[in-house]
Amino acid sequence: MEKASSLREQKKLAKLEAIQRAARELFRRQGYAGTTTREIAERAGIGVGTLFVYFPEKIDLLFYVFSQDLERVASEALDSIPEELSLVDGLLHVFAAIFELYDEDHELSRTFLKEYQFGTGKVRDAFNEVTFGIVGRFGALVRRARARGEPLREIEDFQAGYQFFALYAFALQLWLSRALADRETALLQLRMSLDLAVEGMKESGESAIR
Amino acid sequence: MEKASSLREQKKLAKLEAIQRAARELFRRQGYAGTTTREIAERAGIGVGTLFVYFPEKIDLLFYVFSQDLERVASEALDSIPEELSLVDGLLHVFAAIFELYDEDHELSRTFLKEYQFGTGKVRDAFNEVTFGIVGRFGALVRRARARGEPLREIEDFQAGYQFFALYAFALQLWLSRALADRETALLQLRMSLDLAVEGMKESGESAIR
DNA sequence: GCTCAAAATTGAGCAGGCTCAAGTTCTTGG
DNA sequence: CCAAGAACTTGAGCCTGCTCAATTTTGAGC
Numbered sequence: 001m002e003k004a005s006s007l008r009e010q011k012k013l014a015k016l017e018a019i020q021r022a023a024r025e026l027f028r029r030q031g032y033a034g035t036t037t038r039e040i041a042e043r044a045g046i047g048v049g050t051l052f053v054y055f056p057e058k059i060d061l062l063f064y065v066f067s068q069d070l071e072r073v074a075s076e077a078l079d080s081i082p083e084e085l086s087l088v089d090g091l092l093h094v095f096a097a098i099f100e101l102y103d104e105d106h107e108l109s110r111t112f113l114k115e116y117q118f119g120t121g122k123v124r125d126a127f128n129e130v131t132f133g134i135v136g137r138f139g140a141l142v143r144r145a146r147a148r149g150e151p152l153r154e155i156e157d158f159q160a161g162y163q164f165f166a167l168y169a170f171a172l173q174l175w176l177s178r179a180l181a182d183r184e185t186a187l188l189q190l191r192m193s194l195d196l197a198v199e200g201m202k203e204s205g206e207s208a209i210r
Numbered sequence: 211m212e213k214a215s216s217l218r219e220q221k222k223l224a225k226l227e228a229i230q231r232a233a234r235e236l237f238r239r240q241g242y243a244g245t246t247t248r249e250i251a252e253r254a255g256i257g258v259g260t261l262f263v264y265f266p267e268k269i270d271l272l273f274y275v276f277s278q279d280l281e282r283v284a285s286e287a288l289d290s291i292p293e294e295l296s297l298v299d300g301l302l303h304v305f306a307a308i309f310e311l312y313d314e315d316h317e318l319s320r321t322f323l324k325e326y327q328f329g330t331g332k333v334r335d336a337f338n339e340v341t342f343g344i345v346g347r348f349g350a351l352v353r354r355a356r357a358r359g360e361p362l363r364e365i366e367d368f369q370a371g372y373q374f375f376a377l378y379a380f381a382l383q384l385w386l387s388r389a390l391a392d393r394e395t396a397l398l399q400l401r402m403s404l405d406l407a408v409e410g411m412k413e414s415g416e417s418a419i420r
Numbered sequence: 421g422c423t424c425a426a427a428a429t430t431g432a433g434c435a436g437g438c439t440c441a442a443g444t445t446c447t448t449g450g
Numbered sequence: 451c452c453a454a455g456a457a458c459t460t461g462a463g464c465c466t467g468c469t470c471a472a473t474t475t476t477g478a479g480c
Contacts, residue, residue: 008446008457036436047460052438114328117383118320128389155406163403166380167373173327179338193373196365200410218427218476246466257430262468 018044019054023061032062032111059115063123066112073101078137087145087152088194091138095168096187102172103183110176117169135161142201151203160201167193228254229264233271242272242321269325273333276322283311288347297355297362298404301348305378306397312382313393320386327379345371352411361413370411377403 022043026035037058041051055061077097081090102109116127139157146152167190175186232253236245247268251261265271287307291300312319326337349367356362377400385396 006447011446011458037438038436048437049439049460050458053458056438058437110328110330114324117327118324118386120320124387128384128387131384131389159402159406162380162399163377163406166376166403169383170372170376170379173379174338174341176328177334177338179341189372192369193376196369196373196410197407198410200406200408200412202410216477221428221476247468248466258467259430259469260428263428266468268467 015044015046015050016054019046019051019061020064024065027062027065027108028105031107033107059111062108062112063116066108067126069101070098073097074134081141087141087150088191088198090141090145091164091168091194092187092191095171095190099172099175099183099187102176106176113172113176131165135165137161138164152198152201153203155201163197163200164194167197225254225256225260226264229256229261229271230274234275237272237275237318238315241317243317269321272318272322273326276318279311280308283307284344291351297351297360298401298408300351300355301374301378301404302397302401305381305400309382309385309393309397312386316386323382323386341375345375347371348374362408362411363413365411373407373410374404377407 019040022040023035026040026043037051038048040061041048044051055064074094074097077094081093085093116123119127135158138161142152142155142157142160146154171180171186171190171193174180174189175183180186180189229250232250233245236250236253247261248258250271251258254261265274284304284307287304291303295303326333329337345368348371352362352365352367352370356364381390381396381400381403384390384399385393390396390399
């Protein structure tokens with residue numbers, strides 16, 4: 001018998017599907033804190049106990065929903081960087097797309113980031129993997145820019161990607177903490193800090209400044 | 211009648227004192243999640259209701275306790291930077307002291323940072339104020355280094371402090387997420403990223419590299 | 421010293437995340 | 451097709467953060 005289409009497996013899939021749809025709808029409408037697990041279970045047509053078999057913690061529901069969107073947006077953006085863009089513009093192409101997602105719902109975004117960045121166990125492992133994955137892809141962008149003729153010294157790709165990610169994370173956090181007024185301001189500040197960071201990666205004597 | 215020493219005021223102070231001592235001891239011994247508000251109230255010799263008059267949310271107890279330590283450590287470190295240190299070494303003097311504090315209890319540190327960085331209301335305001343305050347002091351360090359003869363261009367102090375703080379926050383987060391093995395590794399990575407950032411702030415042609 | 425309103429205290433109780441013992445459904449070997 | 455047990459489902463109930471109506475304490479005016 002085909003294992004993947006046994007009655008059990010089918011039902012499991014359907015349930016997962018129903019749960020994540022219910023969670024998505026309720027979180028969007030009522031916010032994370034404003035949604036109870038009982039509501040989600042009821043809307044998904046299952047018991048609370050079952051909900052917690054599929055998602056051991058409430059926050060896992062948000063991770064599941066939000067990560068899907070984030071991964072889609074991030075990987076689309078990373079894969080669609082126009083060839084002709086400079087290193088910084090290429091990075092901003094990605095960050096702008098991600099910021100657009102975060103702009104959809106600040107409460108959800110904040111809750112997600114908070115638990116994601118400081119999670120433990122599986123969440124922490126996932127976070128580290130994703131972070132270093134992106135740092136690596138940023139590093140690759142540096143190599144590409146250098147190959148294309150930007151006057152960048154031979155520094156560790158990792159170190160370059162690391163700087164970019166740190167600046168991205170900080171701008172994002174300040175924005176969601178309302179220390180940066182809105183998305184445009186945040187992106188502008190991010191651009192300035194990226195420019196300054198790239199300055200430190202240029203070949204000696206190639207600085208654009210003075 | 212002296213307002214500050216009325217019976218009421220005295221009792222209030224004593225209670226605040228008792229609560230924060232109880233919270234400190236229990237958090238250290240059992241961790242944040244492992245300590246209940248009932249326990250804290252009992253140990254402080256008051257009712258739960260009273261506890262929540264003084265500290266409207268459990269997390270406020272941790273803020274109160276942790277912030278005291280953090281402010282003490284940070285301001286001592288900022289005020290004791292040896293004159294002869296380079297810009298990066300001066301920054302690391304401060305970061306090392308702060309990292310030492312965070313190293314005392316990773317669970318508490320993570321809980322604190324998580325809620326602090328992504329808080330709302332008063333906590334957010336406090337966070338923003340402290341962050342920009344430190345960014346400002348870092349900016350001042352740049353000016354001092356320039357005055358002392360380091361070949362740094364005239365960039366906005368704010369922008370410089372911003373880069374440093376972003377790199378500090380990122381190293382801290384990776385460390386507490388176990389992506390950087392231990393305190394030494396974290397400080398080393400932080401040093402490398404600060405060096406690279408400072409590189410971008412140097413006067414053209416003064417790069418130490420190549 | 422007494423009165424009484426304002427301030428402070430309190431713990432029973434509520435809400436919501438999560439558990440687990442009991443019950444139900446599915447699968448498999450014969 | 452059946453027996454048996456493995457896998458899955460479930461909601462009553464536990465735990466803990468937090469509230470609020472009732473009670474106690476305090477101090478100003480007399």
